[in-house]
Amino acid sequence: MEQIQIIDAKKHIGEIVQIGAWVANKRSSGKIAFLQLRDGTAYFQGIVVKNEVGEEIFQIAKNLHQETSVMITGEIREDSRSKFGYEIGIQGIEVIGESHDYPITPKEHGTEFLMDHRHLWLRSSRQHAIMQIRNEIIRATYQFFNERHFVKIDPPILTGSAPEGTTDLFETDYFGDKAYLSQSGQLYLEAAAMAFGKVFSFGPTFRAEKSKTRRHLIEFWMMEPEMAFTTQEESLVVQEEYVAYLVQSVLDNCDYALDVLGRDRAVLEKYTQLPYPRISYDDAVTLLNENGFDDVTWGDDFGSPHETFIANSFEQPVFILNYPKAIKPFYMKPHPTREDVVICADMIAPEGYGEIIGGSERATDYEFVLERIREFGLNEEEYSWYLDLRKYGTVPHSGFGLGLERAVTWISGIEHVREASPFPRLINRIYP
Known part of the structure; x- marks a missing residue:
């Protein structure tokens, strides 16, 4: 039998x-x-x-x-x-x-109770469906990049420097020296791209942000591709093809999970239609100001209500292009005709889910990168290896990062990112 x-x-x-x-x-x-x-x-x-x-x-x-x-x-x-x-x-x-007095019954339970029993809550049909969609997104990611001849590279989780600035790092002792849990593998992937052409990583990242919003986790997983000989315009095409591919893969392979979650397939089908709309940061500020968002001025970063309004104006994922230089990391390439913006883009998901991808073309000029490192108050010696990439055969290159849990939350149609992680780490939670 x-x-x-x-x-x-x-x-x-x-x-x-x-x-x-x-x-x-x-x-x-x-x-x-x-x-x-x-x-x-x-x-x-x-x-x-x-x-x-x-x-x-x-x-x-x-x-x-x-x-x-x-x-x-x-x-x-x-x-x-x-x-x-x-x-x-x-x-x-x-x-x-045997199982007796199982604590999670078919009746309603409060969120904190369920989070305290996350090790058991995972067994429920809804959580099972969300994890099935997460698994499919991971599977489809590997398939997408493998089909396009990307090489998977695993950057270190312990690092001696910070790619995104030093304000939200988890610091630890490294045999008498300071080390940090990785915020991003990007800088290492840039080095790998100079060796392999097209690379990607998938692994945990950490942000010590004291945020309690429904979009934020302390520990989350990132998909980070990096591509040599690639402009930002070419990278945007990869990004939208990748996201559409993920959505289509879930539609094709997670029928039962989508039913359990009550996710509208017709809505998801719209997100497979390319190209995605684009709007410049300048025009996004104007759009917001014309629609009652008087609190936004040029140079501000967008908050959740602003991103939601912009994305819902298009009813598709939308790229916001070329943010102000002052609010973006040091490694982004300057705009060829403007001093105040850099060549970058965020992809904002519709339905109020916010940014799911951030990417840019990387600066290749040695002196410019060195100057930016100094502007950020970073230690030049710690970034000497990164500067070497600009000395020995630099090429135009671009990359991006997709937050797995935010993508799962959006595609699943669930409300809070905490359900998109098997054992979420939040500002007030490290148990179980």
Whole structure:
């Protein structure tokens, strides 16, 4: 007898199989019990008929508690009434691990309670669906970049300097010297791009921002590509193709998860249509001022309400181009005809989800980068290796970073980024 997973039920119609599962819920009448089963791949229903299995098996079924683990034996059948399409007619039940007084019941629970029980909350159908979409976005990311001959490079998590400035770093002792948890792998990826042409990384990054918004995590995962011989204009094409590819992959491969979350597929379909609209920072300020945002003046960074209004004006992801030099990092290339802006872009997601990508063309002039490092008050010696990239065969190069959890939150249509991380780290939470 073959042991299968629920997701493969369609391959075994009419066969007697075994499935290891947990009891998510159950209901029973005098002669029949319905078990809602999950095994990590999907959910489906198991049916226990008293007259078919006998008193002993039926009593086991009736007495099962939520999250008890079981080994089920039975026949796979089609079930046209369910979205999943299949069920199992149970013939035998072996209890593996009992579960009593499971703390998360079908009733409503407060957010803090659920976060305190995140290790158990992950088992729920909604959290399962979100993690399935996260997994698909990761899978699709590797496929997208591998198909385009990018080489995956793993930058260090412990660094001796800061790519984005020193205000939100986690500092640690490194054998008597100061070290920091990485904010970004970008500087190292620039070095790798000079060796391999096109590279990308995917790994954890850390920002010690004391922010409690629904968009911020202390620890999050970043997809960071870097491309040699690539202008910003060419990079923008890669960015929009990548995001559209992610959305399409979720539409193609996460049908059940989207149903669980109630995500409108027609809305997601719009996000696969290219090219995405673009607006300059200058015009974005004008757009905001003309629509009641009098608090925004040229030179300000945009806040959540501003980004939401801009993106909703287009109903698609939108690029905001060429921000003021004063509010962007030292490594961005200066604009060829203006002193006050740099060649960069943020991609803002619609529906109020904010920035999901930040990118730029990188400055290649040695003296300009050195001057900017000094302007930022950074230690020149710590960046000497980075300056070397401008001395030995520099080329035009561009790159960007996509925050995984923000992308998951947006594509899933959920409200808070904390649900997009298996075990989120927030300003007030490092448990569990």
